Amino acid sequence: MKDQDLYKQYCDNxxxxxxxxxxxxxxxxxxxxxxxxxxxxxxxRKGRELSGRPIQTVNRLPAFIDQxxxxxxxxxxxxxxxxxxxxxxxxxxxYDGLIRSIQNESNADFAYDTAVENTACFGFGAWRVxxxxxxxxxxxxxxxxxxxxxxxxxxxxxxxxxxxxSDARHVTVRVKLTKDEYKQRxxxxxxxxxxxxDFTSDWIVDKDQVIVAEYWHKVDxxxxxxxxxxxxxxxxxxxxxxxxxxxxxxxxxxxxxKIKCCMMSGAGILETTDWAGKYLPIVGxxxxxxxxxxxxxxxxxxxxAKDPQRMYNYWRTIDTEQKALAPKAPVLVTAxxxxxxxxxxxxxxxxxxxxxxxxxxxxxxxxxxNAGIMDKGATEAALMCVDEMKSTTGxxxxxxxxxxxxxxxxxxxAQQRKGDTANFAYIDNIARxxxxxxxxxxxxxxxxxDAARVxxxxxxxxxxxxERINQVVMQKGEPKNIDLTTxxxxxxxxxxxxxxxxxIEALNSMVEIARVNPAIMQIAGDLIIKAMxxxxxxxxxxxxxxxxxxxxQEQEGExxxxxxxxxxxxxxxxxxxxxxxxxxxxxxxxxxxxDDKDDELRLKKYEIDVKAExxxxxxxxxxxxxIEQVMQLVNxxxxxxxxQPELPDDGETYQHEQQEMxxxxxxxxxxxxxxxxxxxxEQMAMDMGGGVDMSQMQLPxxxxxxxxx
Numbered sequence: 098m099k100d101q102d103l104y105k106q107y108c109d110n111x112x113x114x115x116x117x118x119x120x121x122x123x124x125x126x127x128x129x130x131x132x133x134x135x136x137x138x139x140x141x142r143k144g145r146e147l148s149g150r151p152i153q154t155v156n157r158l159p160a161f162i163d164q165x166x167x168x169x170x171x172x173x174x175x176x177x178x179x180x181x182x183x184x185x186x187x188x189x190x191x192y193d194g195l196i197r198s199i200q201n202e203s204n205a206d207f208a209y210d211t212a213v214e215n216t217a218c219f220g221f222g223a224w225r226v227x228x229x230x231x232x233x234x235x236x237x238x239x240x241x242x243x244x245x246x247x248x249x250x251x252x253x254x255x256x257x258x259x260x261x262x263s264d265a266r267h268v269t270v271r272v273k274l275t276k277d278e279y280k281q282r283x284x285x286x287x288x289x290x291x292x293x294x295d296f297t298s299d300w301i302v303d304k305d306q307v308i309v310a311e312y313w314h315k316v317d318x319x320x321x322x323x324x325x326x327x328x329x330x331x332x333x334x335x336x337x338x339x340x341x342x343x344x345x346x347x348x349x350x351x352x353x354x355k356i357k358c359c360m361m362s363g364a365g366i367l368e369t370t371d372w373a374g375k376y377l378p379i380v381g382x383x384x385x386x387x388x389x390x391x392x393x394x395x396x397x398x399x400x401x402a403k404d405p406q407r408m409y410n411y412w413r414t415i416d417t418e419q420k421a422l423a424p425k426a427p428v429l430v431t432a433x434x435x436x437x438x439x440x441x442x443x444x445x446x447x448x449x450x451x452x453x454x455x456x457x458x459x460x461x462x463x464x465x466x467n468a469g470i471m472d473k474g475a476t477e478a479a480l481m482c483v484d485e486m487k488s489t490t491g492x493x494x495x496x497x498x499x500x501x502x503x504x505x506x507x508x509x510x511a512q513q514r515k516g517d518t519a520n521f522a523y524i525d526n527i528a529r530x531x532x533x534x535x536x537x538x539x540x541x542x543x544x545x546x547d548a549a550r551v552x553x554x555x556x557x558x559x560x561x562x563x564e565r566i567n568q569v570v571m572q573k574g575e576p577k578n579i580d581l582t583t584x585x586x587x588x589x590x591x592x593x594x595x596x597x598x599x600x601i602e603a604l605n606s607m608v609e610i611a612r613v614n615p616a617i618m619q620i621a622g623d624l625i626i627k628a629m630x631x632x633x634x635x636x637x638x639x640x641x642x643x644x645x646x647x648x649x650q651e652q653e654g655e656x657x658x659x660x661x662x663x664x665x666x667x668x669x670x671x672x673x674x675x676x677x678x679x680x681x682x683x684x685x686x687x688x689x690x691x692d693d694k695d696d697e698l699r700l701k702k703y704e705i706d707v708k709a710e711x712x713x714x715x716x717x718x719x720x721x722x723x724i725e726q727v728m729q730l731v732n733x734x735x736x737x738x739x740x741q742p743e744l745p746d747d748g749e750t751y752q753h754e755q756q757e758m759x760x761x762x763x764x765x766x767x768x769x770x771x772x773x774x775x776x777x778x779e780q781m782a783m784d785m786g787g788g789v790d791m792s793q794m795q796l797p798x799x800x801x802x803x804x805x806x
Contacts, residue, residue, distance in 0.1 A: 104365050107312050110254075111269045117255035121394050125249060128219035128399040132158050136403075136410055151421070153414040157483065158406055161398050161490045165217040165523050170210060174528040174590045175557070176535040181585035187572070188579060191564050192586055194554025195546070196538055199240050201555055208244035209527065212382045215248050217523055220384030220395035223248040225270075226537050227378060228545055238545045240538055245270070245379075253381055258393075260526060261533040262381045267314035270379065271300065279307045279362075287364040310361045313377050315354050322351045373544040376537045382530040385522050398520075401489040409482035416475035426465040433457045491519030532590040543582040574671070604628040620645065 136154050137145075145152050178192040199205070205224075212222030223245045231237040245251060250271040257265035276288060288307055300308050324347035325339045326332050332346060336353070339345055356372035372378060384397045428442075434455040435442050445453060455463060546552065549568040555561050569578050607625045611617050618625070623645065627638035 100366050103359075104361060107310075107314070107359060107361060107366075110267055110314075111252065111310060111312065114252040114255045114267075114269060118252065122249055124400070125219040125221060125395070128397060128403075129249075131403055131406075132156075132162065132218050132399045136406060138407075151414055151418050153417055154410050155413050156406070157409065157486060158399055158402060161402070161486070161492050162214065162217045164492050165398065165520055166210065166214050168520075169213040169524055169527055172524060173206075173209075174531045176531065176588050176590055178535075178539065178586050178588045181587045184584035184586050187577070188581060188584065189586055191552075191554060191566065191579065191581070192539065192542065194556060194562075194564070195542065195552055196535060197555035197557070198553050198561070199538060200242060202239070202553075203241040203243065205242040208242050209531070211244045211246060212248070212530070213523065213527055216382050216384045216397060216526065217520075218397045218399055220397040220400070221248050222382040223251045223380060224534075225379050226534060226541070228373065228541070237548070237550055240541055240545055242534065248381075251379060251381065253379075260383050260386075261529050262379075263376070263533055265377060267312065268377050268379045268381075269313070270311040272309045272311050274307050274309055276305055276307055279309070283362075283367050286362065286367055288362070307362065309367065312359045312361055313372070313379060314357060314359070315377070316357055318353045318355060320351055320353045321348055323348045374537060374540045376540055378537060380530050380534050380537070383526050398490045398492075402486050405482045405485035405489060409479055409486070412475045412479040412482060416479065419475065428463050428465050430455070430463040431457065431460055434460060434463060528590050532588065535588045535590065539586055539588060547582050 134154055134156050136156065137152060142152060176193070176196050178189045178196065180186050180189040208224035212224055215222040225243050225245060227241050227243055228238050229241055231239050252269040252271070253262050254265035254267050262268070274282075279286075279288060320336050321338070323335050323337075323339055323345055324332055325335060326344040326346050336351075354375050356374060356377060358370045358372060360367040360369075384395050387394045387396060430442075434457045436456050438454050438456075441450065442453060444450065453463075546566060549566070551563050551565055553561055554564050564579070566579050566581050569576050571577075604625070607617075607621070607628065611622075611625060623638040623642040626634055626641060
């Protein structure tokens with residue numbers, strides 16, 4: 098498409114956006130002028146000026162706006178980055194600190210506070226995200242957040258419906274430049290005004306100025322998405338056509354969104370540049386929204402507080418006018434009393450004479466007629482107007498620091514909370530806009546901070562440190578690649594008190610704890626003193642820290658954090674851990690071998706016990722002892738054996754000793770001994786008439802039964 102056709106298309110889009118928001122912008126401008134003090138209608142103002150009557154403006158609205166701005170400043174939204182797909186938590190922490198550093202270095206607070214003030218005033222605010230070079234002698238770029246002081250110069254896509262304008266296809270910023278600036282930037286371009294048949298009067302400037310339209314828009318490009326499998330079987334998604342040798346497992350058509358910026362004047366397109374990110378870098382903030390007949394209208398605090406403020410100005414002016422024009426009460430005197438002092442009494446109507454002289458002291462003292470009578474109707478009406486302003490804004494006396502009917506602290510806090518709740522929409526909308534700003538920055542970081550460099554990151558407490566990015570660094574003794582260009586990251590925005598506010602709250606809590614339990618000062622006194630903001634607090638905290646018990650001092654270093662061991666000590670610790678692991682494995686192997694030997698010893702002990710039973714049985718038979726006594730002797734012997742010390746580790750020694758014990762009585766082998774014992778038991782059972790249960794003898798079975806000869 099030719100440049101002239103593109104220029105016409107862009108102008109048509111801008112014209113449509115301006116027309117769609119024309120009525121709303123007029124209301125916003127009137128709110129802005131009204132909050133600045135232009136609060137009298139032109140017709141009434143001109144009539145009073147011509148007649149010389151007073152015109153008073155007692156502007157109470159800035160106090161309500163400042164309340165919203167103050168709440169927003171005390172409750173700063175903070176961005177917290179989390180690792181997403183293929184992300185890393187350590188790199189997410191660098192993202193987190195880098196975003197804080199970007200906000201700090203670019204004074205993002207100015208942008209946020211200006212947007213809150215504009216939003217509370219007339220219902221709309223804005224700021225921008227931009228990139229710039231780190232310094233005049235560097236090729237490294239940085240990300241900045243810049244405020245837009247006049248948000249009414251920003252025109253978003255009229256079809257955008259989301260409150261953060263993330264669905265807008267284009268946005269326009271009206272920029273006013275002097276002719277010298279215009280010539281310096283575009284020396285070969287003509288200075289031509291716009292065709293004001295298509296543009297509104299907002300685009301009319303003085304003769305020494307030129308208006309340039311900064312038109313940001315999205316461009317969709319078709320592309321093919323490939324799912325490629327490498328030689329190791331890993332699958333990657335890419336937009337680049339894979340080379341030969343790679344296996345394409347899937348592909349589809351997709352749309353890639355790119356952002357372009359076109360600078361235009363009345364003469365045509367001045368220049369076109371590409372934006373590194375995929376989101377529009379202009380961020381809008383809405384106030385409260387009203388939807389009437391399908392049309393959305395934005396407003397702030399001023400919109401519905403105009404009439405009470407006008408009435409308040411009117412009644413205060415009437416009260417002043419009445420008191421200024423009211424005749425003074427006449428003085429009742431006699432001619433004889435003021436004889437010779439008539440001029441002094443006459444001048445007392447316009448002067449502040451410290452005294453008046455009378456001649457006749459015998460008559461009653463002169464007195465004024467109807468003195469002290471005042472009309473309080475205008476004052477009461479003005480007070481009613483103040484109450485109506487509080488009702489329309491939702492901010493009451495407790496929130497403004499005024500004394501009201503509430504007496505208890507709980508009732509005052511309840512009234513303050515009521516005002517905060519009624520206007521929390523402004524704070525919440527700022528948090529949404531900051532969240533969208535965080536998404537824009539996260540999208541830009543891999544593209545702007547794409548080379549090996551050192552960046553400054555900031556902690557939540559304001560501390561700064563340097564981090565190496567896009568290179569391999571040593572962490573905990575191991576190399577790690579800190580690559581900001583890979584992985585996906587997301588964020589959440591938390592709404593709450595700033596770090597300074599939390600520090601004050603923590604100090605108050607610690608002081609209360611120390612008041613209840615003074616012993617806490619012996620173990621945490623340095624932290625309590627360190628949280629206080631006065632000269633010398635850090636020095637006293639250091640001295641108190643040296644007085645801590647030794648076990649607490651050993652756990653902390655000089656900076657209050659855990660002590661970091663020297664590298665050689667850490668290496669020794671790691672080597673010791675490896676030795677401990679090796680010894681643990683050897684111990685486990687020895688324990689397994691010991692369990693096997695214990696099982697073998699228990700089996701041998703069982704065999705010896707059986708032999709002992711057989712021997713006792715044979716001795717009983719030879720001695721003619723009854724079988725019951727034999728069983729008792731056997732049980733006693735086994736019980737006595739169970740009480741003996743544990744078996745020695747060398748099972749062979751134990752077995753040899755037992756064999757020597759029974760060797761004089763038995764010369765035959767174990768198998769013959771077992772068979773002889775069984776035959777003896779059977780013979781004993783037959784001699785006793787078969788009345789004994791041989792199962793109680795717990796003798797081992799044999800394959801063949803034998804009898805005594």
